[in-house]
Amino acid sequence: xxxxxxxxxxxxxxxxxxxxxxxxxxxxxxxxxxxxxxxxxxxxxxxxxxxxxxxxxxxxxxxxxxxxxxxxxxxxxxxxxxxxxxxxxxxxxxxxxxxxxxxxxxxxxxxxxxxxxxxxxxxxxxxxxxxxxxxxxxxxxxxxxxxxxxxxxxxxxxxxxxxxxxxxxxxxxxxxxxxxxxxxxxxxxxxxxxxxxxxxxxxxxxxxxxxxxxxxxxxxxxxxxxxxxxxxxxxxxxxxxxxxxxxxxxxxxxxxxxxxxxxxxxxxxxxxxxxxxxxxxxxxxxxxxxxxxxxxxxxx
Amino acid sequence: xxxxxxxxxxxxxxxxxxxxxxxxxxxxxxxxxxxxxxxxxxxxxxxxxxxxxxxxxxxxxxxxxxxxxxxxxxxxxxxxxxxxxxxxxxxxxxxxxxxxxxxxxxxxxxxxxxxxxxxxxxxxxxxxxxxxxxxxxxxxxxxxxxxxxxxxxxxxxxxxxxxxxxxxxxxxxxxxxxxxxxxxxxxxxxxxxxxxxxxxxxxxxxxxxxxxxxxxxxxxxxxxxxxxxxxxxxxxxxxxxxxxxxxxxxxxxxxxxxxxxxxxxxxxxxxxxxxxxxxxxxxxxxxxxxxxxxxxxxxxxxxxxxxxxxxxxxxxxxxxxxxxxxxxxxxxxxxxxxxxxxxxxxxxxxxxxxxxxxxxxxxxxxxxxxx
Numbered sequence: 001x002x003x004x005x006x007x008x009x010x011x012x013x014x015x016x017x018x019x020x021x022x023x024x025x026x027x028x029x030x031x032x033x034x035x036x037x038x039x040x041x042x043x044x045x046x047x048x049x050x051x052x053x054x055x056x057x058x059x060x061x062x063x064x065x066x067x068x069x070x071x072x073x074x075x076x077x078x079x080x081x082x083x084x085x086x087x088x089x090x091x092x093x094x095x096x097x098x099x100x101x102x103x104x105x106x107x108x109x110x111x112x113x114x115x116x117x118x119x120x121x122x123x124x125x126x127x128x129x130x131x132x133x134x135x136x137x138x139x140x141x142x143x144x145x146x147x148x149x150x151x152x153x154x155x156x157x158x159x160x161x162x163x164x165x166x167x168x169x170x171x172x173x174x175x176x177x178x179x180x181x182x183x184x185x186x187x188x189x190x191x192x193x194x195x196x197x198x199x200x201x202x203x204x205x206x207x208x209x210x211x212x213x214x215x216x217x218x219x220x221x222x223x224x225x226x227x228x229x230x231x232x233x234x235x236x237x238x239x240x241x242x243x244x245x246x247x248x249x250x251x252x253x254x255x256x257x258x259x260x261x262x263x264x265x266x267x268x269x270x271x272x273x274x275x276x277x278x279x280x281x282x283x284x285x286x287x288x289x290x291x292x293x294x295x296x297x298x299x300x
Numbered sequence: 301x302x303x304x305x306x307x308x309x310x311x312x313x314x315x316x317x318x319x320x321x322x323x324x325x326x327x328x329x330x331x332x333x334x335x336x337x338x339x340x341x342x343x344x345x346x347x348x349x350x351x352x353x354x355x356x357x358x359x360x361x362x363x364x365x366x367x368x369x370x371x372x373x374x375x376x377x378x379x380x381x382x383x384x385x386x387x388x389x390x391x392x393x394x395x396x397x398x399x400x401x402x403x404x405x406x407x408x409x410x411x412x413x414x415x416x417x418x419x420x421x422x423x424x425x426x427x428x429x430x431x432x433x434x435x436x437x438x439x440x441x442x443x444x445x446x447x448x449x450x451x452x453x454x455x456x457x458x459x460x461x462x463x464x465x466x467x468x469x470x471x472x473x474x475x476x477x478x479x480x481x482x483x484x485x486x487x488x489x490x491x492x493x494x495x496x497x498x499x500x501x502x503x504x505x506x507x508x509x510x511x512x513x514x515x516x517x518x519x520x521x522x523x524x525x526x527x528x529x530x531x532x533x534x535x536x537x538x539x540x541x542x543x544x545x546x547x548x549x550x551x552x553x554x555x556x557x558x559x560x561x562x563x564x565x566x567x568x569x570x571x572x573x574x575x576x577x578x579x580x581x582x583x584x585x586x587x588x589x590x591x592x593x594x595x596x597x598x599x600x601x602x603x604x605x606x607x608x609x610x611x612x613x614x615x616x617x618x619x620x621x622x623x624x625x626x627x628x629x630x631x632x633x634x635x636x637x638x639x640x641x642x643x644x645x646x647x648x649x650x651x652x653x654x655x656x657x658x659x660x661x662x663x664x665x666x667x668x669x670x671x
Contacts (some may be wrong), residue, residue: 032595057576058539058575058576060539060575060576060577061575061576061577062577062578062579065577065578065579065669066669067542067578067669067670067671068513068668068669068670068671069534069536069542069544069571069671070515070533070534070535070536070542070543070544070671071513071514071515071534071535071536071542073509073515073517073534074509074510074512074513074514074515074516074535075536076514077459077509077510077511088666091666092666092667092668092669093668093669095668096668096669096670098600099428099452099454099461100459100461100509102457102458102459103454103457105456112374113374114374124633124635127633128633128634130318146374200587223633223634224633225607225608246450250578251575251577252579253607265321265501
């Protein structure tokens with residue numbers, strides 16, 4: 001056909017217009033699968049609307065016990081980037097999911113921080129220990145800063161189109177974080193040396209930063225609930241050096257902590273541990289604000 | 301410069317000394333004092349200014365030094381982690397695990413279970429390999445049975461994965477699990493009747509996961525035993541519930557499976573835990589229905605009532621036979637389990653009361669938490 005009718009070209013322009021209007025306004029966003037809420041929050045700070053984040057766990061779930069359930073298989077299927085803690089925290093389920101995923105980039109936060117409590121003896125007789133060290137790395141704001149540096153780099157590398165935006169967001173986050181860290185360090189001075197007992201070794205990094213003295217861990221061998229005999233000997237140890245407060249995460253069993261409370265007359269509290277661990281914790285800044293606020297009530 | 305002018309002033313003053321009166325002298329001395337004081341104050345101000353700047357610079361330097369030391373420590377530890385405890389030759393060893401089990405029953409006395417040995421590792425950036433073999437004895441003779449020997453692609457696009465070798469067929473929810481993670485000491489009647497416990501195939505399997513928020517998975521197997529088509533759906537309901545439903549169609553040689561060689565399976569599983577945290581309490585309900593020329597089904601529920609204790613109830617039937625089982629198990633850790641089970645067995649004309657005591661222990665690499 002040589003001639004094209006006026007109607008046809010108008011139709012074509014209309015169709016083209018409709019097609020353009022129905023395209024998503026922002027360019028393709030990165031699909032991020034975050035294993036824990038703290039990393040989902042960090043991705044949100046650094047990437048904003050450039051990333052769609054799905055979180056695998058909540059503050060009320062023990063990341064160690066999760067199963068590779070159908071909703072997670074479906075979620076990892078579309079992931080471009082997987083952001084997790086590493087140090088074997090997710091070893092029970094993440095490898096299974098990664099084999100079903102579409103070959104996403106993997107970012108492990110624990111690779112960018114110095115790990116505490118690296119075991120000398122690696123055997124299950126010591127409980128369910130992590131050979132690379134304590135994996136609960138996010139409760140030290142200096143670790144968050146280090147992970148943010150590496151994560152911002154990773155995001156910019158994956159999405160070069162928006163690299164300038166990532167850099168801007170990162171600088172902004174760093175400034176706000178440094179200011180917040182300065183105020184937290186001030187508040188931390190009154191908490192240094194505070195004696196606490198903890199259910200599991202979930203707060204080692206927090207204690208290291210604040211200078212808290214963890215006098216006892218109820219679950220002396222990780223993953224193995226304490227026996228009656230172990231609890232009795234724990235009471236003996238603590239009768240000389242009584243903690244000011246007993247802390248646990250939202251997902252840990254409250255019974256051992258409450259038992260200790262009854263026998264020592266020391267209060268037991270639940271710290272938020274991660275985002276939405278309690279209603280006041282909506283981001284990383286409020287995580288540390290709340291944690292410090294709750295601990296400050298017990299300073300001597 | 302000020303000092304020089306003061307010295308010059310003094311010299312000039314000295315040269316002009318004889319002419320000045322006493323009052324003039326006093327005035328000059330007073331002037332000099334003022335000059336000296338202001339010079340002194342000026343220099344003190346500058347020195348304290350310098351001291352402040354020096355303190356700030358020292359602080360910055362020590363902060364930077366701390367960061368540098370920290371970064372160095374991290375780099376050092378990463379290097380240590382990567383070489384920790386293993387020689388170069390062993391660094392790429394597969395993950396190795398073994399499962400030891402044994403059974404005591406009122407019918408057969410003590411029976412040593414097969415020792416199951418598993419090796420798995422990434423072959424390279426495209427393939428993952430898994431090998432499981434069971435070592436045991438049958439009638440006094442040692443026996444090694446190949447349970448699994450498969451390779452799977454890890455980097456195909458579009459949600460596709462291909463598995464090849466010997467693997468557990470996906471036809472049936474329970475079939476893809478290793479026996480040692482079962483909730484009962486034995487497999488349900490339909491599994492025993494149709495699969496002789498577990499349906500292992502030698503062939504190839506392709507599966508595809510759709511880009512949907514709910515799991516939608518399709519699979520197809522082609523093996524020396526026949527062909528299978530399967531579909532799985534699954535998802536979460538709120539934070540506390542997860543479910544999966546599967547359907548499979550198996551077509552085999554009529555000799556390979558009992559019946560007419562065609563088998564249709566429907567399976568479901570529902571798991572509940574408060575807020576999705578299975579540390580203290582959880583509940584699992586699962587059931588499967590097999591239909592061919594003959595049919596059978598089972599339904600079982602397992603309730604975790606304490607962190608380490610679970611109780612389970614199962615009803616299974618095949619054709620005219622049915623049984624009820626109840627079990628209680630204690631898991632001091634993720635890796636050890638002791639189980640007590642009672643079966644009210646009505647397979648034969650007479651009701652049989654069977655009791656079992658079982659141990660299952662896992663050594664080595666951390667097993668995957670399959671759903």
